[in-house]
Amino acid sequence: MADKSDEESKGGFLDKVKDFIQDIGEKIEETVGFGKPTADVTDIHIPKINLERADIVIDVLIKNPNPIPIPLIDINYLIESDGRKLISGLIPDAGTIHAHGSETVKIPVCLIYDDIKSTYEDIQPGSIIPYKVKVDLIVDVPVLGRITIPLEKTGEIPIPFKPEIDIDKIRFNKFSFEETVATLHLKLGNKNDFDLGLNDLDYEVWLCDVSIGGAELEKSANIEKNGFCYVDVPITFRPKDCGSALWDMIRGKGTGYSMKGNINVDTPFGAMKLPISKEGGTTKLKKNKEDGEEEEEDDDEE
The missing domain is CATH 2.60.40.1820 (Immunoglobulin-like)
Structure with a gap:
C-alpha cells in the first residue's frame, strides 16, 4: 500500500505538469498569435436583372490574423424579405484565406421572380421589396477549432414590370x-x-x-x-x-x-x-x- 505522502507528491507533480503544459500552450498561442478571423459584407450588387430573374453577388471580406492559412469550410446563406425566405443555399469548401491576409469571397445568388410571386402573392410586379441577407461563415482555426462567423446586411430589390x-x-x-x-x-x-x-x-x-x-x-x-x-x-x-x-x-x-x-x-x-x-x-x-x-x-x- 502506497504511503499517503507519496500520493500527495504524485498529485502535486501531476498538477505541476498540467500547469506547465497549460503555460506552454498559452505562451505558444501568445507567441504564434492565433486569433479569430473577422468578416464583413462589403457590397451587394446586381450584375444582371430583367423581368424573369435577378443575379445578385454578395461580397464578403474575410481577414485572417493568423500566421498560417485557414480553410473556409462552408458558407451558408439566406435571403429573406419581411421574415419570409426568398432563397437559401450552401457553398461547401469555399477556399482558403491566406496567412495574415484578407480575401473577398463572392457569393452568387439567383432570384427567380416567378418562384417568389407564386409563393408570396402580395409581392407584385413593379414593386420594391426590402431584403435581409444572412451569411454564416464556418472556418477552421488551429488551437481555436471551428468557428462560425454570422453576418447580416439589409437592402432593397425591385420586381421589374414591363413598360x-x-x-x-x-x-x-x-x-x-x-x-x-x-x-x-x-x-x-x-x-x-x-x-x-x-x-x-x-x-x-x-x-x-x-x-x-x-x-x-x-x-x-x-x-x-x-x-x-x-x-x-x-x-x-x-x-x-x-x-x-x-x-x-x-x-x-x-x-x-x-x-x-x-x-x-x-x-x-x-x-x-x-x-x-x-x-x-x-x-x-x-x-x-x-x-x-x-x-x-x-x-x-x-
Whole structure:
C-alpha cells in the first residue's frame, strides 16, 4: 500500500505538469498569435436583372490574423424579405484565406421572380421589396477549432414590370412612294415604383402587318415612377411596301400597327434591358404644315 505522502507528491507533480503544459500552450498561442478571423459584407450588387430573374453577388471580406492559412469550410446563406425566405443555399469548401491576409469571397445568388410571386402573392410586379441577407461563415482555426462567423446586411430589390408603349401618332416630314421620312411620337408608360432612364430602343414596327423597320432614339429621356413620357423617334420607310395601309395613311384614317423589341434603361438598381410590345394598336399618319396649310387635329390627340 502506497504511503499517503507519496500520493500527495504524485498529485502535486501531476498538477505541476498540467500547469506547465497549460503555460506552454498559452505562451505558444501568445507567441504564434492565433486569433479569430473577422468578416464583413462589403457590397451587394446586381450584375444582371430583367423581368424573369435577378443575379445578385454578395461580397464578403474575410481577414485572417493568423500566421498560417485557414480553410473556409462552408458558407451558408439566406435571403429573406419581411421574415419570409426568398432563397437559401450552401457553398461547401469555399477556399482558403491566406496567412495574415484578407480575401473577398463572392457569393452568387439567383432570384427567380416567378418562384417568389407564386409563393408570396402580395409581392407584385413593379414593386420594391426590402431584403435581409444572412451569411454564416464556418472556418477552421488551429488551437481555436471551428468557428462560425454570422453576418447580416439589409437592402432593397425591385420586381421589374414591363413598360407600356404606344405610337401616339406618326408624323411625316417627307412623303413619297419610294421613301418617306417620318417621326414616331411614342408614349412610354412606367408602372414601376422607380424611375427608368431611357437610353436606347431596339424594336421593329409593323403597319397593317407590314414591317417598316426599326428606329433609333435621338436623345435619352426619363420616365418617372408610375408615370409616362413622350419621345420622338425618326424612321424612314417605303410606303409602296405597305399595301392597303398606304391608302389608309393618305386618307388620314386610323392605321393598325404592332411593335416589338427592347429598351435599355438605367435604374437605381443598375442597368436593365426590358422588353416592349404592342399588338393591335391604332394610330394616324399626319402631314406637317407646309406652305401655310393648316394641320388637321387628331381625333384622339390629348
